[in-house]
Amino acid sequence: MTDDIAPPSLWSGDAVWAASAINFPVLFLDGDRLVHDANPAARALAEKLAPGSGPETLVGMVSDTDWATAVRQGHWQGVVRPEHMPPLALEIHCGHAPDSPHCIMVVLDISERGERKRQYEELQRTVDRLASTQEQLLQSEKMASIGQLAAGVAHEINNPIGYVGSNLGTLQDYGTALIALVEKYHEALFSDDPAAHRDELLQARQRLDIDYIVGDLPSLLNESREGIERVTKIVQDLKGFSRVGRDRQMQPADLLQGLDSTLNIVWNDLKYKVRLEKHYTALPPVECLASEINQVFLNLLLNAGQAIEQRGTIVLASGCDDSEAWISITDSGCGIPPEAMSHLFDPFFTTKPIGRGTGLGLAISYGIVAKHHGRIDVSSRVGQGSTFRVVLPIRQPRDGQEEGADRAG
Ligand SMILES: Nc1ncnc2c1ncn2[C@@H]1O[C@H](COP(=O)(O)OP(=O)(O)O)[C@@H](O)[C@H]1O
Ligand SMILES: [Mg+2]
CATH class of the missing domain: 3.30.450.20 (PAS domain)
Structure with a gap:
């Protein structure tokens, strides 16, 4: 009062x-x-x-x-x-x-x-800035994991290119020898007495090592063709990644093929320490952005490989029911301690040294899978290994039936 x-x-x-x-x-x-x-x-x-x-x-x-x-x-x-x-x-x-x-x-x-209006606008600008920073981070994580692969891929391509190149050199020598021999046959054939050239031809054949050439040539050609096929395959698989962010339309895709071609790309990093097992069950085409799902596989495969210190096993498996398909990646690596479980998908959560881990791989994967109305299940035992299971609906909900929209996690 x-x-x-x-x-x-x-x-x-x-x-x-x-x-x-x-x-x-x-x-x-x-x-x-x-x-x-x-x-x-x-x-x-x-x-x-x-x-x-x-x-x-x-x-x-x-x-x-x-x-x-x-x-x-x-x-x-x-x-x-x-x-x-x-x-x-x-x-x-x-x-x-x-x-x-x-x-x-x-x-x-x-x-x-x-003042409130000003603060609100300032906040709005901060939110915008954060959104674009996050976009850049996601982009740079994409670049980081691709960059991590680039060295491996370069090696993987360099190797076949190297032996195809050296095979070509040898084949060139073989060609020169064979042409020289053909020329000699030609001369003999059109001489007055072809039979008189027989010894000379036999000697030339020996000198030019034709028997060896005849034995070696098919395998050189086969090896070279395989090398070129391997490079072609890697380039095709890489194209699957270069489309990231470009194919905006979800389309029915073969998840197992995506997994295999992704594996093909990381295999160079893994092959020295990993024994691979595949337990695939055939899957129906799954409606998705294949290049983005491949990126999820890439992150999970890289993590699985990094979890294995010396030697270990990675098991790839698949399965489906009427509405969902899943792919699982199990490693016999270090496992995840219970206290880390709830942070796995947090942006920047990493237990790896600087330069090796960004802590964005799983955060990005989570985002991609959530966009597909799917989820990533994780189970793990410290010292025994971990399983990451990507579960996706076979068909995306149409507009107005988004009931599965927040099931990721
Ligand atoms: N297969 C796995 N085995 C053990 N730990 C894992 C595995 N996958 C992920 N993690 C843990 O989750 C963290 C976050 O993973 P991720 O988001 O891919 O970031 P990064 O690999 O850059 O650290 C890792 O640092 C690691 O501690
Ligand atoms: Mg990672």
């Missing part, structure tokens, strides 16, 4: 009590502008405007004319600009009791409204 003498209150205790909890100034008055009550925010503002004064200071900001309007019309609102203070919005509501009107006056700091 103010110190002013006031008639028995026109205001219910509940209203006054409620106003005390509101953080902007509220005043209860009668028609003669006598303050019956004011909440703490009103007192604080009055103190700020004129130290030592009471809430009447706030009432004093309303001109006589405006006050009359409020009482007459039941409502008035306007803005006042006190000295050295941000502008204030005032609102007065008057009810008409038979003998005396009673009024509520509310004061709002508009500058604070402006």
